[in-house]
Amino acid sequence: MIVGRDRRSQRGSRIESANYRLFLVVAHGSSLGLVAHIGFIPLFLWLGVPVLAWFNVASVAVWALAKWLNVRGEHPWAIQLITIEVILHALLATALLGWASGFPHYLVTLVTFTMFNYRLRNALVALQAIAIVLLYAGLFHWTHAGGLMALPDATLAWLQFGNILISFLTLALVSFYFREASLQTVQSMAELAHTDQLTGLPNRRKLWERLEGEHLRSQHQDRPFVVIMADIDHFKAINDQHGHEAGDAVLCHVSELLKACLREQDTVGRWGGEEFLLILPQMSKQDGVRAAERMREAVAKSPLLRDGKGLSVTLSFGVDDCPPGADLDRCLRQADTALYQAKAEGRNRVLAAETG
Incomplete structure (x- = not known):
């Protein structure tokens, strides 16, 4: 779960991804309420009916305050303000104009x-909802015959139609x-579940899904695909000498260089x-070796600039192909074996897995 200011929120607000649905609902609902x-x-x-006109002057201020609170991340308080205003407005307007006015x-x-107020317990939400329903029924019982002020039937009909339409x-x-x-929240959660938070690359779980999908496609098209294991050379030394912040920067730097080569x-x-797939x-396999060599050169020739100095980074690569119907685990093991052989032979090099 993302905690802190959400990238979709305004500067200075406390809107979080977990509450974004509530923010969006209250934002658009309060905008419509203000206009109405x-x-x-x-x-x-x-x-x-000047008393209702003056009441709506105060209502505009309340809805504006609710909108401001919502932007500040105080969604429950915004909902409570809206709840109180709507109840008082419905009571006053229905008492004066009657049930036929449509305000109930x-x-x-x-x-x-009411259902969106996450600060209330389920029991309190249920009680509040029941209270609103009972209030609705009570208004019908006491005002269905008319209100304290008489308006022409035609006016009441149009007023009722407009209120129902707005509702x-x-x-x-x-x-x-x-x-x-x-939908946005579900998509964000799916991205979090399949994305490495530091580099923005697919994580191990997502890579397995891609591997399985490519495995099926290779069988259908009867064409092999290549898997390459890449590992940053002397990564522990980079962390020890320059700090973990530098190590994170190296991971991001390498990620961008690899993406640019694909x-x-x-x-x-x-x-x-520090390992990539x-x-x-x-x-x-031969084309895969050539592709890995291009990536190796691109990384070796592109040092990471930090504090005006260049930090040299190199990668070692292990390459294997996966023929149609081949065992995925076996292909990955062979690429991994080739990678560690490249490490043993001096690093910053590309080695292909032995056939068979």
Whole structure:
């Protein structure tokens, strides 16, 4: 789980990836609420209900405050403010104009907002939702015959239609943005599960998925693919002499150089520690050796610049091909054996696995 300021949040806020769905829902819901309440001010003045016009002036301030709190990461407080405002607005408007005005229907939308308040326990959320439902039923019982102020039936009909329309639009928007945020969260979690956090490369789990997929494709197309094990030479010495921060920088530097040497269909990932695995589809072992040699030269000729000085980095490579139907574990073991033989023979070199 990512903790801290989310990359999608505004500067200075405390929005986190875990709460991003809630942020998005409240953000768009409060924007719609602001527009609706601003529109109610002239409407109630035109209808001759100044008390509701002034109430909506205060409501605009409350919704603006809720929007600001949401941006600051205080989503539960924003929800509570919205909840209180909607309840008071529904009570006052329905008492004055009656059930036929359509204002009680905003309580239906409010139940959805209540469910998003993660600071409340499930029991409290359920109680609050039940209380809203009972309030809705109570308003129907006491105001279905009319409110304290009489408005023409035609005016009430249009008012009811508009309120129902806004209520359904709010529910639709809340559902849509919650769905969008949920999909983004699922995608982010999938990326975290398959990505090395330091280098941004596929991790060991993702590389196994790629290997299995390439293994199936090679059988279907009857063409081999190449696996290459690459390991940073003297990586422990780099950490010991220059610190782990320098070691991390070397890993990122090498990752970028390897990616730059690959074709679009190739894959490079962090296999573990300072070791990388490369998967090169539709390639023979000889072509794989040549590709590894190009990568070796690219890394050796590109020192990492730190504090105005160049830190030389080299890689050793072990190469093997995987013919259609070959055992994946065996191919990886042979590439790994070739890698360690390259290390034993002096490092900064490419060796191919022995055939058979």
